[in-house]
Amino acid sequence: MLAWVVLGLLALHARSYALVWTSNVQLWTHAAAVAPLKPRPMNFYGLVLVSQGRWAEAEQAFTVVASAPDLPWDSKWALTGSRNLRSLAALRRRYGR
Amino acid sequence: MKTTIAAFVVCLSVYLPPIWQAQPVYEDAEIIADARPQFGGARFVTNTTLWLAPAPVAARAVNLGLHLVAAALVGVLMLRLGWSWQPVAVALLLLHAMSTETVMYLSGRGELVAAIGVLLSCCAAAGAWWRPSSLALLAIGIVLALGGKESGVLVFLLVPFTIWHRQQVEGRPRWATPWLPAGLCAAVLLGGIAWYGDLRVLVNIEGTLGLIDPRALLWSDWLLLQGGAVAYWLAALVWPPLLTPDPDIDRLSVVIRCVGLLAVCGCGALAWRCRSYGAGVFALAVLPRLIVQTPGGYLNAHQFYLPWVGLVLMVASWLAVRKRTAAAS
Numbered sequence: 001m002l003a004w005v006v007l008g009l010l011a012l013h014a015r016s017y018a019l020v021w022t023s024n025v026q027l028w029t030h031a032a033a034v035a036p037l038k039p040r041p042m043n044f045y046g047l048v049l050v051s052q053g054r055w056a057e058a059e060q061a062f063t064v065v066a067s068a069p070d071l072p073w074d075s076k077w078a079l080t081g082s083r084n085l086r087s088l089a090a091l092r093r094r095y096g097r
Numbered sequence: 098m099k100t101t102i103a104a105f106v107v108c109l110s111v112y113l114p115p116i117w118q119a120q121p122v123y124e125d126a127e128i129i130a131d132a133r134p135q136f137g138g139a140r141f142v143t144n145t146t147l148w149l150a151p152a153p154v155a156a157r158a159v160n161l162g163l164h165l166v167a168a169a170l171v172g173v174l175m176l177r178l179g180w181s182w183q184p185v186a187v188a189l190l191l192l193h194a195m196s197t198e199t200v201m202y203l204s205g206r207g208e209l210v211a212a213i214g215v216l217l218s219c220c221a222a223a224g225a226w227w228r229p230s231s232l233a234l235l236a237i238g239i240v241l242a243l244g245g246k247e248s249g250v251l252v253f254l255l256v257p258f259t260i261w262h263r264q265q266v267e268g269r270p271r272w273a274t275p276w277l278p279a280g281l282c283a284a285v286l287l288g289g290i291a292w293y294g295d296l297r298v299l300v301n302i303e304g305t306l307g308l309i310d311p312r313a314l315l316w317s318d319w320l321l322l323q324g325g326a327v328a329y330w331l332a333a334l335v336w337p338p339l340l341t342p343d344p345d346i347d348r349l350s351v352v353i354r355c356v357g358l359l360a361v362c363g364c365g366a367l368a369w370r371c372r373s374y375g376a377g378v379f380a381l382a383v384l385p386r387l388i389v390q391t392p393g394g395y396l397n398a399h400q401f402y403l404p405w406v407g408l409v410l411m412v413a414s415w416l417a418v419r420k421r422t423a424a425a426s
Contacts, residue, residue: 018115021201
């Protein structure tokens with residue numbers, strides 16, 4: 001009986017996690033919440049925020065990306081973050097707040 | 098049987114509504130654009146199925162169908178291994194969110210096709226594998242596994258392991274020793290590595306693309322980072338809210354990374370000493386990932402599908418033993 005209750009709870013969680021995979025907005029919002037210091041999900045989350053016009057929050061996300069440490073197996077993110085911050089600044093200058 | 102059918106129905110009700118509203122996510126569009134059916138090419142079965150049903154809803158519905166088939170094959174494998182049918186184990190594979198990424202993300206298609214091929218081959222290998230019908234099933238399984246994804250080469254580890262595990266099958270002719278398929282599979286694996294280039298070429302795939310220079314890494318980086326990924330997914334099995342498309346493995350401590358490696362080694366020891374089939378499937382399914390996968394691309398949830406099947410088989414075996422002991426007492 002306990003096993004089936006646990007399986008029921010697992011099914012409910014699977015349902016809510018499946019909903020995360022229905023759009024990029026939900027996917028990267030969830031990924032950024034679970035790993036708020038990891039550059040890749042934060043970069044994609046920043047791009048999602050830019051697409052929604054939430055520029056201040058996008059700046060915070062790209063700042064996390066730009067401050068990512070250079071690892072021998074993953075070194076491109078600091079550069080990507082800085083580039084996205086510059087592009088975001090240009091966007092804000094062009095379209096205002 | 099009723100409980101198993103109920104688990105399948107619940108699985109459909111869990112996934113069908115999210116599938117109905119699904120849009121392309123992450124690399125879905127690239128995966129569909131690259132999917133061209135080319136017989137004999139890399140991932141030709143996966144690419145053909147993606148090419149036939151490229152729409153987001155249809156592609157995920159196919160993934161869900163394949164997931165149901167894989168769960169059914171796990172049940173069949175339990176029976177072929179001489180265990181009793183364990184609906185709780187099948188339901189665990191169907192309903193745990195560890196399988197969600199594999200179902201909802203199109204990159205999971207290759208893992209699903211490869212897993213079905215591997216499970217089909219293991220079902221054939223678990224009985225009288227020398228009979229023509231079993232050999233035909235083995236061949237179909239191998240084609241599916243290799244046509245699904247490169248990780249399908251696991252079939253050449255898991256088939257000999259299954260035959261070794263089931264040595265006591267009756268009526269075996271003298272020529273059908275467990276060493277024969279093991280030798281053939283070893284020859285195929287070594288030949289495949291030599292044909293591809295060599296092991297360094299296999300390992301350095303990302304290096305050739307300029308993303309990573311594997312020479313800058315130590316073996317400890319290599320093993321411990323993937324060990325950390327294993328530890329993370331094991332923790333996510335117990336606490337599903339940890340599930341995410343991109344976990345922060347870099348920030349895990351060395352202790353946690355060592356725990357992941359020890360879990361793989363422990364399962365290998367359990368398979369050898371106690372003949373635990375599920376533990377062997379888990380260890381063998383993870384082991385090649387530790388060597389071939391570059392540290393920049395961690396083992397993710399959909400790549401953990403086959404090791405997850407191994408863990409489900411461990412649960413099934415434990416439940417079967419418990420049931421037998423209860424009946425005996």
